[in-house]
Amino acid sequence: xxxxxxxxxxxxxxxxxxxxxxxxxxxxxxxxxxxxxxxxxxxxxxxxxxxxxxxxxxxxxxxxxxxxxxxxxxxxxxxxxxxxxxxxxxxxxxxxxxxxxxxxxxxxxxxxxxxxxxxxxxxxxxxxxxxxxxxxxxxxxxxxxxxxxxxxxxxxxxxxxxxxxxxxxxxxxxxxxxxxxxxxxxxxxxxxxxxxxxxxxxxxxxxxxxxxxxxxxxxxxxxxxxxxxxxxxxxxxxxxxxxxxxxxxxxxxxxxxxxxxxxxxxxxxxxxxxxxxxxxxxxxxxxxxxxxxxxxxxxxxxxxxxxxxxxxxxxx
Amino acid sequence: xxxxxxxxxxxxxxxxxxxxxxxxxxxxxxxxxxxxxxxxxxxxxxxxxxxxxxxxxxxxxxxxxxxxxxxxxxxxxxxxxxxxxxxxxxxxxxxxxxxxxxxxxxxxxxxxxxxxxxxxxxxxxxxxxxxxxxxxxxxxxxxxxxxxxxxxxxxxxxxxxxxxxxxxxxxxxxxxxxxxxxxxxxxxxxxxxxxxxxxxxxxxxxxxxxxxxxxxxxxxxxxxxxxxxxxxxxxxxxxxxxxxxxxxxxxxxxxxxxxxxxxxxxxxxxxxxxxxxxxxxxxxxxxxxxxxxxxxxxxxxxxxxxxxxxxxxxxxxxxxxxxxxxxxxxxxxxxxxxxxxxxxxxxxxxxxxxxxxxxxxxxxxxxxxxxxxxxxxxxxxxxxxxxxxxxxxxxxxxxxxxxxxxxxxxxxxxxxxxxxxxxxxxxxxxxxxxxxxxxxxxxxxxxxxxxxxxxxxxxxxxxxxxxxxxxxxxxxxxxxxxxxxxxxxxxxxxxxxxxxxxxxxxxxxxxxxxxxxxxxxxxxxxxxxxxxxxxxxxxxxxxxxxxxxxxxxxxxxxxxxxxxxxxxxxxxxxxxxxxxxxxxxxxxxxxxxxxxxxxxxxxxxxxxxxxxxxxxxxxxxxxxxxx
Ligand code: FES
Numbered sequence: 001x002x003x004x005x006x007x008x009x010x011x012x013x014x015x016x017x018x019x020x021x022x023x024x025x026x027x028x029x030x031x032x033x034x035x036x037x038x039x040x041x042x043x044x045x046x047x048x049x050x051x052x053x054x055x056x057x058x059x060x061x062x063x064x065x066x067x068x069x070x071x072x073x074x075x076x077x078x079x080x081x082x083x084x085x086x087x088x089x090x091x092x093x094x095x096x097x098x099x100x101x102x103x104x105x106x107x108x109x110x111x112x113x114x115x116x117x118x119x120x121x122x123x124x125x126x127x128x129x130x131x132x133x134x135x136x137x138x139x140x141x142x143x144x145x146x147x148x149x150x151x152x153x154x155x156x157x158x159x160x161x162x163x164x165x166x167x168x169x170x171x172x173x174x175x176x177x178x179x180x181x182x183x184x185x186x187x188x189x190x191x192x193x194x195x196x197x198x199x200x201x202x203x204x205x206x207x208x209x210x211x212x213x214x215x216x217x218x219x220x221x222x223x224x225x226x227x228x229x230x231x232x233x234x235x236x237x238x239x240x241x242x243x244x245x246x247x248x249x250x251x252x253x254x255x256x257x258x259x260x261x262x263x264x265x266x267x268x269x270x271x272x273x274x275x276x277x278x279x280x281x282x283x284x285x286x287x288x289x290x291x292x293x294x295x296x297x298x299x300x301x302x303x304x305x306x307x308x309x310x311x312x313x314x315x316x
Numbered sequence: 317x318x319x320x321x322x323x324x325x326x327x328x329x330x331x332x333x334x335x336x337x338x339x340x341x342x343x344x345x346x347x348x349x350x351x352x353x354x355x356x357x358x359x360x361x362x363x364x365x366x367x368x369x370x371x372x373x374x375x376x377x378x379x380x381x382x383x384x385x386x387x388x389x390x391x392x393x394x395x396x397x398x399x400x401x402x403x404x405x406x407x408x409x410x411x412x413x414x415x416x417x418x419x420x421x422x423x424x425x426x427x428x429x430x431x432x433x434x435x436x437x438x439x440x441x442x443x444x445x446x447x448x449x450x451x452x453x454x455x456x457x458x459x460x461x462x463x464x465x466x467x468x469x470x471x472x473x474x475x476x477x478x479x480x481x482x483x484x485x486x487x488x489x490x491x492x493x494x495x496x497x498x499x500x501x502x503x504x505x506x507x508x509x510x511x512x513x514x515x516x517x518x519x520x521x522x523x524x525x526x527x528x529x530x531x532x533x534x535x536x537x538x539x540x541x542x543x544x545x546x547x548x549x550x551x552x553x554x555x556x557x558x559x560x561x562x563x564x565x566x567x568x569x570x571x572x573x574x575x576x577x578x579x580x581x582x583x584x585x586x587x588x589x590x591x592x593x594x595x596x597x598x599x600x601x602x603x604x605x606x607x608x609x610x611x612x613x614x615x616x617x618x619x620x621x622x623x624x625x626x627x628x629x630x631x632x633x634x635x636x637x638x639x640x641x642x643x644x645x646x647x648x649x650x651x652x653x654x655x656x657x658x659x660x661x662x663x664x665x666x667x668x669x670x671x672x673x674x675x676x677x678x679x680x681x682x683x684x685x686x687x688x689x690x691x692x693x694x695x696x697x698x699x700x701x702x703x704x705x706x707x708x709x710x711x712x713x714x715x716x717x718x719x720x721x722x723x724x725x726x727x728x729x730x731x732x733x734x735x736x737x738x739x740x741x742x743x744x745x746x747x748x749x750x751x752x753x754x755x756x757x758x759x760x761x762x763x764x765x766x767x768x769x770x771x772x773x774x775x776x777x778x779x780x781x782x783x784x785x786x787x788x789x790x791x792x793x794x795x796x797x798x799x800x801x802x803x804x805x806x807x808x809x810x811x812x813x814x815x816x817x818x819x820x821x822x823x824x825x826x827x828x829x830x831x832x833x834x835x836x837x838x839x840x841x842x843x844x845x846x847x848x849x850x851x852x853x854x855x856x857x858x859x860x861x862x863x864x865x866x867x868x869x870x871x872x873x874x875x876x877x878x879x880x881x882x883x884x885x886x887x888x889x890x891x892x893x894x895x896x897x898x899x900x901x902x903x904x905x906x907x908x909x910x911x912x913x914x915x916x917x918x919x920x921x922x923x924x925x926x927x928x929x930x931x932x933x934x935x936x937x938x939x940x941x942x943x
Contacts, residue, residue: 185926
């Protein structure tokens with residue numbers, strides 16, 4: 001008996017965002033189907049795999065992670081170059097030193113670092129603040145100006161500080177990460193407020209905040225899924241590509257850090273930690289995430305293979 | 317234990333209290349009603365009094381300004397005496413007595429189109445004289461005559477009535493007037509009088525609201541309301557909302573008695589005023605029907621309310637039986653019955669059943685939404701085929717609670733308001749045309765709508781940072797918008813709405829809209845399905861539907877679909893008082909309604925968050941606003 005392939009037809013698609021300049025520009029999003037259902041619609045762009053760079057030496061990273069960046073961790077420019085060598089599509093610079101509890105770097109100095117990194121690499125950049133909303137507003141304003149013309153993604157804009165960040169990105173031509181705490185409605189509200197300020201919808205990346213596998217990923221999963229379904233059904237305010245800070249979440253997990261001596265039943269830490277990052281990313285890709293900010297180059301390598309396979313057409 | 321004399325100014329009332337009684341309780345004992353919105357927690361800052369003389373201890377809670385502290389102000393609920401005291405209670409800290417809007421139109425209005433068949437009535441009967449061939453006993457003879465006259469089968473007589481019956485029957489040659497009281501399931505011969513001349517008799521229709529109480533005095537023969545009166549529910553000194561009152565009732569020593577006495581006092585005062593002003597004796601008031609939310613009914617009848625607020629939220633009783641007035645403590649004819657209209661669940665009570673019945677929601681084909689835009693935010697959705705009810709706990713914001721310049725719709729309240737977009741000036745009108753002293757619910761709605769339209773606030777209620785205007789400034793609670801400056805207000809104070817107030821109002825409006833959406837979701841129906849929207853409650857008579865829609869409080873439906881019904885709770889109580897059929901229908905209605913528990917599942921929370929936006933996160937729900 002012949003089986004009829006059931007195909008849904010959607011009236012809308014995920015917004016397509018362009019970052020970077022000219023030859024180095026990449027496109028993100030644009031999907032007109034659920035993730036990897038190539039028989040129903042299009043997934044015109046690849047998943048974007050980024051590696052993270054800190055503007056200060058990060059603390060508490062396990063050895064198998066620091067080993068990958070041996071010798072470059074105190075120099076963000078060199079570190080970023082290393083990331084490009086490892087094959088990152090984009091470099092995600094985290095301006096952690098701007099945190100008042102760290103060295104409280106001034107917005108101007110933070111912007112200088114960002115500029116130096118951007119000038120040294122050929123791939124587009126994501127620049128993320130230190131997480132203190134007030135400080136980030138100032139830091140990202142300065143960064144936006146310093147990186148004028150480079151068409152980056154800056155974030156994270158929250159309910160508290162989105163006005164200044166959005167304003168600066170509008171002027172200097174960057175896209176913005178709009179971050180909201182695991183709630184589809186709040187995500188939508190942020191997007192409405194930002195577009196009402198005049199920021200084009202094609203310049204917003206959503207971060208609904210995700211946890212790692214085992215640490216609340218199911219919430220993020222269902223929220224990303226709802227956003228994707230909303231986008232396909234024509235909800236313009238949910239139709240933005242989703243960014244997932246995978247590395248940041250997974251390398252916090254005990255499973256990524258604890259040694260085999262501590263938990264013999266868990267097996268080798270070096271293997272386990274990579275798997276934690278890879279599985280989290282794969283899971284979120286199934287939910288519809290488009291940009292993955294990773295930490296370990298080995299994870300990036302494995303995901304590259306996996307996604308290439310997933311992007312092969314499965315049309316009937 | 318030491319005892320002290322406290323005298324209150326300017327009332328010159330004195331009480332003698334022990335050292336552990338705080339001044340809020342002392343004032344209540346002296347019969348002075350001090351605002352105690354938080355129930356004495358020290359968090360609302362409304363119970364300010366001034367100590368004129370004497371020593372005291374007080375806890376600072378940061379609710380008083382430097383000037384106030386210097387002026388001898390303390391929070392009554394945080395202060396106890398260490399010597400005799402002289403305490404002044406300023407006007408602003410008092411519960412004012414005249415804050416209840418009565419609806420004049422119900423006075424004199426004959427309620428029912430059908431004939432009046434009240435729960436208490438008097439009938440004239442003539443008994444066949446006994447003889448040697450008819451030696452039936454007096455009571456059976458009486459019952460037979462009543463049965464013949466009325467067709468009522470199930471009659472009962474109390475010993476009290478039986479005791480003098482032989483003389484009464486024979487005095488006017490077997491002509492008697494019989495009082496019949498309906499007691500759910502049987503009819504009581506409540507009294508028998510000789511002859512056919514009888515006094516008029518009355519009943520009461522009562523609405524026991526969390527905030528206000530309204531009593532209608534009804535002539536049970538004609539069905540006319542002779543007079544009505546309303547006042548504050550004196551329980552307010554133990555908290556603004558039902559939760560803080562339940563807490564007081566269950567956790568304080570004598571708490572239950574405090575609350576029961578407070579509501580009885582409020583009621584008995586109104587009843588005695590109604591009686592004396594209309595020159596009737598309280599003993600000719602023979603039946604009372606009360607409508608109140610579940611907590612109010614529990615507290616009124618002295619029933620433990622503890623588990624109403626604890627999961628899984630079970631009241632002691634939803635369908636109370638009639639109880640003797642004497643037992644309840646209501647000062648009317650001792651043998652009168654008091655009947656409370658049945659409720660549905662912990663947070664949807666008899667007041668809602670009552671209102672739903674008045675609008676006839678169970679008799680119409682039209683899908684009808686019935687909302688009480690009050691603190692508890694009860695709503696009913698449905699028609700003759702199905703009925704659903706929920707309570708969205710909107711909070712007291714639209715009744716003026718928790719909003720700095722908020723007040724009820726009384727004299728001096730700004731009830732309509734326009735924000736002029738370019739100058740950010742305000743045009744307004746007040747209740748009674750008086751100088752403004754605050755803003756009531758309808759004014760608050762206008763205000764948010766206007767502020768959003770003028771760009772003062774964004775869709776989340778946040779003040780725009782790039783507007784400079786002398787009306788926008790930084791206050792104690794962050795940015796605020798001055799509606800009326802102190803030079804032009806009626807109380808010498810600025811009337812301003814802060815960001816905190818606005819967020820509060822947005823939460824309230826969000827809860828109401830989310831309640832509506834959650835009920836629709838359960839039935840898998842779109843919002844357009846609603847054919848009629850009936851708004852009840854003391855929400856101000858002049859709420860602008862247009863503005864309410866523009867902030868997302870009410871569904872975006874054509875204005876013709878909207879109706880305002882006022883205090884439907886007391887109207888329903890009157891209906892039941894005057895009709896046995898209506899009483900039976902009320903019981904059925906209450907049993908038929910499905911209660912939707914909003915705390916289960918994610919639906920309500922999800923809807924709530926999406927409604928915390930002006931007008932809503934999903935703009936397609938408000939098509940008329942996108943033009
Ligand atoms: S502060 Fe005293 S009652 Fe609220």
